[in-house]
Amino acid sequence: MTERSRSSAADDALGDAPPPPPRALLSGLMWREIAYLLANFPLGVAAFVVVLVWLTLGIGLSLTVVGLPLLATGLLVCRQYGRLERARAAALLGVRVAEPSRLRPRERGFFPWLWTCLKDPVAWRHALFAFVRLPWVLLTFTVVLVLLVVGWPVLPWVARWLSNVDRAMVRALLSPSDELERRIAELESDRVTVTDTAAADLRRIERDLHDGAQARLVALAMGLGLAKEKLLEDPEAAAAMVDEAHGEVKLALQELRDLARGIHPAILTDRGLGPALSSLAGRCTVPVTTSVDLDERPAPAIEGIAYFTVSELLQNVSKHSAARQASVEVWRVKGGGPAGPSDRGGAGDRLLILVSDDGRGGARLDGGSGMAGLAGRLGSVDGLFVLDSPVGGPTRVTAELPWRARTEPAAASRGR
Structure with missing residues (x-):
């Protein structure tokens, strides 16, 4: 379930959903597609001319003092052009492409900045996007303009086909360069x-x-x-x-x-998640059963996030659920990451938390009960937060965290 949720979330973030089918003749989407295709012409011609002049001057002057800085500055402009095109595609075509990470020179100074800009793959692909689109924008502008006058019966289908090509170009050339690039943007x-x-x-x-x-x-x-x-x-x-x-x-x-x-409660540091969560359950106003099945302890930071996630969820159970009973289950899922499933470092392993109650349900991430904050806190460490709370109950909250096994042997054995 969690892998499917992760894949779905990634697809939504990158706008990888399949293009929609043609709509009715007077649909709003059709007119937005037509507006996008017609606006391609002035924007595409202007971008092509700017990129052509910039490349000609930058490469021609590359042996002088101003040549390489001119190329670097032009690449920064190409990044801004890519941002404009992504915003236009999102507004008119419904294509949402993740923003690439910002340029971060490893060192301060002019030359590290210059080298970082010159080898920026994102900016070069944006420049390629502006350069190769000239024949396409001329074709789409002409076709759409002619069909607006004489081809109304086929206009929705043609506009959809042409805009689907634009969608593919935006995804291919204006998205982050690779999985690492997308991950950097997420981490930022x-x-x-x-x-x-x-x-x-x-x-x-x-x-x-x-x-x-x-x-x-x-x-x-x-x-x-x-x-x-x-x-x-x-x-x-x-x-x-x-x-x-x-x-x-x-x-x-x-x-x-x-x-x-x-x-940070002392019982969590000294004895681990099992006793700490049992202590939390004892303070809840609703009877809570706990089940913690862990063969070793995860990293201290992960333990802390897991503890406070359960703490806030049990507070919500006490305050809002009107439940008669609740349960907390914690277990480890072997992920079989790069180190293999038998590795005690836990590469690829996940810590799963399930908190459920038989209350009235209806909890939402935007309901003001702190759920959105929990989801954000888990997401910041590459975790997941899934809420299932239909009106009338029951409520089930699944939290998933990376395992990241403890590296301090003394801390792991302190409570023994």
Whole structure:
């Protein structure tokens, strides 16, 4: 199920769905296709002329000081032209092609930038797209213009065939260069998610410290100061203040423990996912059964994400589901990656989490219950998040994470 979901998501992201069949004569899609084909002519001619002049000047002057920088600058312009064509294809043809990753020179300075631009395969393919389209845009403009005047019965089919060729050209020449390029673009997007999540967590910790333990400790300091002043003149009142301060200390310590548990619980570090999830289940207001079938521990980061994913899902069960019972299942799937299924490094292995309840259902990723945030957090580490919650229930949430086995032997055996 997860492999099929992953493939489907990738296809949607890259716009690889098969082209639609011809629609009715006056359909909106037909007119958008015609508008795209007619606009090909001015844009295609302009792009061809610019690329031709740029290549002629850049190659002709390549032995001079300005030649190579001119080529590099032109390649940057070709990247922007590709962005324009991708946006036009998405708006008029429904073709959504992933954006390629940005140029990132390995070192600072003019020459690393120049070399990175000159060997950029994405920009060169965009230049090729502009260069080879001139005969095609002339043909499509002429055909569509003639059919608009004399060929209405066949116009929808011809427009669809011509636009399908354009769809194929956009996918072939304006998409990221290969799987690695697409993966870089995804990781850049995921990095933004991780950064935002980390910043939100830091703000939450700061707010909890400021409003909770810090406020109690300030009140405690003031109370002890008053007790010190009254110690000689009114010992009984001072003793009462000290007792009250003792109670404040206990509350502050409890709040600090709760805050530390929210950052990374000690039971997870010392004993692993099984005991940690059992502890979570015991705090849920709905009876929860847990089943953890792991022959070893995954990486600490993966353990932490798995723990907090289950924690937030169980909070949703408590607050929103009206369920009578829930269950948490965790197991490892051998992936048989490059290292082989028997490798203890776990290359290609996945950690699967299934949280289900018999509540009223109706949960959505955009429903404000934190589901979208969970999906984003799992996606940032190459994980998956699948929600199945029909109205009336039951609700099933499947989370999948990369295994990435632990590399710290001491940490793995700390709880033994």
